[in-house]
Amino acid sequence: MKLLYTINSPYARKVRIVAAEKHIEVTLEEVVLSAPDCPVKQHNPLGKVPVLVLPDGDSLYDSRVIVEYLDNRTPLAHLIPQDLNAKVKVRRWEALADGICDAAVATMQEQRKSADKQDAEFIERQMSKVKSGLKELNEDLGKTEGVGKSNWCVNGTFSLADIAVGCMLGYLNLRFGSVINLAAEFPNLERLQLTLLKRPSFKGSMPVA
Template identity: 55%
Template sequence: MKLLYTPNSPYARKVRVVAIEKHIEMQLQEVVLGDADSPLLQYNPLGKVPTLVLNDDVALYDSRVIVEYLAARTPVNQLLPDESKLKVEVMRWEALADGVCDAAVAIGLECRKPEAEQSAATLKKQWLKVDNGLAALNKDISKKKWCVNETFSLADIAVGCLLGFVDLRLKQLNWQSQYPNLSKHFTILSKRPSFKETAPIPN
């Protein structure tokens, strides 16, 4: 199977970390977003990464579907609990982390426009999501080693990938001092080989 990805996509990183943690072999194919000849469009009508192409040429997306698929493939290092209540709890952390990523991506896109075309209202709305989301995650992780059930899980992976992206793209936020519990968690996660191997590339 082959993962179509871009190196700095936090959603694609989540999938790559899950695969490494679960010792699942996956071919990686870097794509360029917006490239009209990209194989991405052949496999995903939305043209988004990550997209996982299975051996029978069936494609899976988005990241949440892919991680669920990988989680169920092998019991090695269970990242999504079997028990329904805990599983929903993990997925809620993931939804919040991904949602903050969505807002951070939207800020990046807005800031790429010529200044006269940027919408202050859009930026304000997306920044509020980033600030509120990080504040909620920072509060929820306080005094805990891992996000859910005292065990490393997909929730920690999603939060770690979000923080890596915020660190890369929203430098002006100074998030490490604003959200000390998240900063501590990020330091711990960043030491894992899966996070080291997939670290974003400053550009």
Template identity: 65%
Template sequence: MQLLYSHTSPYARKVRIVAAEKRIELGMVLVTLSAPDCPIHQHNPLGKIPALVLDDGDALYDSRVIVEYLDHRTPLGHLIPQDHSLKIAVRRWEALADGICDAAVAAMMESRRAPEKQDAALIAKQMSKVERGLQALSDQLGSNRWCVNNTFSLADIAVGCVLGYLELRYQQLGWPEQYPNLARLYAALMKRASFKDTAPPA
């Protein structure tokens, strides 16, 4: 299997962490989406990463589909609980974390346009989603060690990936100071080899 990814994509990082935690070897194909010969379009009609190319040539996307496929590929340490209620709880955390990522990426892409073409209202709208999302993550985590059932899971991985992306692209937000419980969670996650090995370049 081969994973098409970029170093800075929080969605691809989520897949890479799941693969590492599950001890699943993936061939890594680093792609540049802006390159005219980028191979992603051969495997994902939406042109987004990550995409997982299976041994038979078929491809899976997006990250939520890929991580579920990987989690069920081996019985080792399920990151998505088998219990239905806990599974829904984990998936809800993942949806919120991915939604924050979506908003942060949208705001970043808009801010990279020429100044005269930027839509300040759009950026503000997306950043308000980020701020509300972070507050919700913090409120739900509270003083717990892990997000769901006091057990490391995909919920923690998804939250860690969005926090890592914000640390990379939005240092001005100062989220570690605003949400010390999220900072505590991220510090614990960064002690894991799967997180350290997939940290985006500074």
């Protein structure tokens, strides 16, 4: 299997970490989406990463589909619980983390425009989504096993929820570290991030400035 990815995509990082945690061998192919010969559009009509190219030439996208596929390839350490209630909780955390990433990516793309073409109201709306999402996750994490004492997002067990949140936090640190102070504003999330960064899968997939 081959994963088409960009180094700083939080969605692609989520897939890379799931593959590493599941000990599934995946060939990594870093791409440049703006390059004329970028292979992504051959496998995903939306032209987005990540894309997992299967041995038979078929392809999977987006990240939520890919991680479910990988998690079910082996019974080793399921990252998406088999129990329905726990599974729904994990996917809800993932959905909110991905939604925060969506808003952050939209903000970053808008800010890359020349100053006279940027929409300040659009940026404010997107950053409001980021902040409200972080507030919700921070509060929910504090409730899991007593305020500020939980190691993991759902049922005290490392799961896809933690991976999705960790990838989102890594992206925010990369793009918005100067305006979002996790330690001061969202201490439960900061504690989770520090715990995650001790894992080889997270250390080996850090975004690059």
